[in-house]
Amino acid sequence: MSLNLRLAFLFNTRRVSNPNDPNFSLEADFDDSETIRVMTSHFEALGCRVSPIEADETAYEKLYKNKEDIDLVFNYAEGRYGADREAQLPAILEMLQIPYTGSGPLTQVLGLNKVKAKEVLSAHGVATLPFQLFKSGDETWSQELAFPVIVKPVAQGSSAGITNDSVVETETALRAQVKKIISQFNQPALVEPFLIGREFSVAMLGNPPQILPIIEANHATLPKKYKQLDSLEVKWLYEESGETGHLICPAQIEESLRKKIEEIVMAAWNYLEVRDWCRMDIRCDTEEKPYFLEMNSPAGMIPPEVSTTSYFPLAARAAEMEYEQLLETIITTARVRHGK
Numbered sequence: 330m331s332l333n334l335r336l337a338f339l340f341n342t343r344r345v346s347n348p349n350d351p352n353f354s355l356e357a358d359f360d361d362s363e364t365i366r367v368m369t370s371h372f373e374a375l376g377c378r379v380s381p382i383e384a385d386e387t388a389y390e391k392l393y394k395n396k397e398d399i400d401l402v403f404n405y406a407e408g409r410y411g412a413d414r415e416a417q418l419p420a421i422l423e424m425l426q427i428p429y430t431g432s433g434p435l436t437q438v439l440g441l442n443k444v445k446a447k448e449v450l451s452a453h454g455v456a457t458l459p460f461q462l463f464k465s466g467d468e469t470w471s472q473e474l475a476f477p478v479i480v481k482p483v484a485q486g487s488s489a490g491i492t493n494d495s496v497v498e499t500e501t502a503l504r505a506q507v508k509k510i511i512s513q514f515n516q517p518a519l520v521e522p523f524l525i526g527r528e529f530s531v532a533m534l535g536n537p538p539q540i541l542p543i544i545e546a547n548h549a550t551l552p553k554k555y556k557q558l559d560s561l562e563v564k565w566l567y568e569e570s571g572e573t574g575h576l577i578c579p580a581q582i583e584e585s586l587r588k589k590i591e592e593i594v595m596a597a598w599n600y601l602e603v604r605d606w607c608r609m610d611i612r613c614d615t616e617e618k619p620y621f622l623e624m625n626s627p628a629g630m631i632p633p634e635v636s637t638t639s640y641f642p643l644a645a646r647a648a649e650m651e652y653e654q655l656l657e658t659i660i661t662t663a664r665v666r667h668g669k
Contacts, residue, residue: 331376332660337392337399337427338372339384339406339418340365348565354513357489357561358407360631367632371653372403375660384418385409392425401664402429403656405627412484412516415441415626428667430659432604432626439601440624441484443519446601447621455596456620460521466508470500479523479558480506482514486625488561490514496523496556524620525557526613529580531594532628532644534606534655535662538598540591542647544640545580559610568638576638578647590619597621605662608641630656 343359345352365381372379380399382391384406392399402422408414416434423433432440439446447457461471462483476498482490490510497503503520510518528548532541548557555563568576582590594609601624608628611619631639632652645655 334377335398335400336372336377337380337382337402338369339382339388339402339404341384341407341409348561354489354561358486364631364635367634371632371656375653375657388418389421392421392427396425396427399427401660401669402427403660404429404431405630413438428663428669430605430663436602437626440626443623444483446624449600450597450621453596453600455593458521458620460519463507463518463520466504466511474520474522477523478503478520480510481519482510483517483519485514488559488564491560492562493556493560524612524614526615526617528559528612529590530640531590531609531611532641533594533598534658536604536666540594541644542579543582544576544578544644547575547577550575569636578643586617593619593621597624604666606659
């Protein structure tokens with residue numbers, strides 16, 4: 330069935346393609362031009378008349394001038410600049426009263442900023458990890474968190490800034506990594522316990538959401554040179570080389586653990602006020618107690634012709650939902666929500 334839809338497609342193009350380039354991490358959330366080209370072709374196959382728009386400082390003018398010719402925006406934008414960059418395009422779209430897919434500005438801010446998401450969810454009793462935030466790197470180490478700990482940028486996705494060096498076991502290594510993150514990303518560094526239990530990725534789709542088959546990243550099967558986490562090296566070097574054996578979907582989970590995971594992600598969806606679709610990351614401790622790590626919106630949506638390891642399409646395939654059907658479901662879900 331043809332959607333017969335005038336669709337604006339908002340995205341950010343990655344200008345640095347080599348994961349070994351130090352600048353790659355600054356654009357890891359973005360997509361290469363081939364991904365955008367193939368996604369556009371899938372929208373066209375669904376019967377959409379697509380207007381691709383780079384989500385940079387020129388996007389507002391393009392949306393404003395053409396808003397009468399846009400039925401819906403597929404918001405795949407990360408925003409190029411600023412601490413709250415993922416909120417920029419949803420805020421513009423709301424100001425222009427153009428319907429769009431995905432969550433609103435506040436949810437996008439909370440999804441990008443790991444600390445703010447933790448604070449909201451922990452206030453509602455959702456299991457999150459204790460943490461310390463370093464803004465300068467000179468703060469007194471609280472020593473309330475037992476080593477090993479992991480150091481992350483507070484507001485990056487796609488494993489940007491998360492490498493083998495991110496897991497530290499001494500205060501000296503901690504401070505060095507904190508300083509590195511602050512310098513590289515010009516944002517605070519989040520420090521939290523490094524869990525060594527099972528890790529899951531949960532794709533959610535619809536209003537109310539359907540939980541797609543859960544993905545488990547079996548880090549124990551990774552080559553010894555990689556630490557057991559979803560690092561930049563694992564995501565962009567190991568997985569993209571075609572190695573997918575450590576990704577298990579559907580994950581083999583006991584019913585009691587599945588119920589705990591589903592309770593966490595449903596609570597996070599509701600308290601963060603997510604709309605249409607997202608992906609949430611969960612990690613367990615050694616006793617298989619699951620903790621919320623982060624919410625990804627928009628989630629990676631690389632077509633299978635480009636990569637077979639993009640998590641959301643991988644979960645959809647496990648649910649017997651092909652890529653174009655997944656895109657159509659997101660679009661239809663948003664149109665129903667907007668009364669279109």
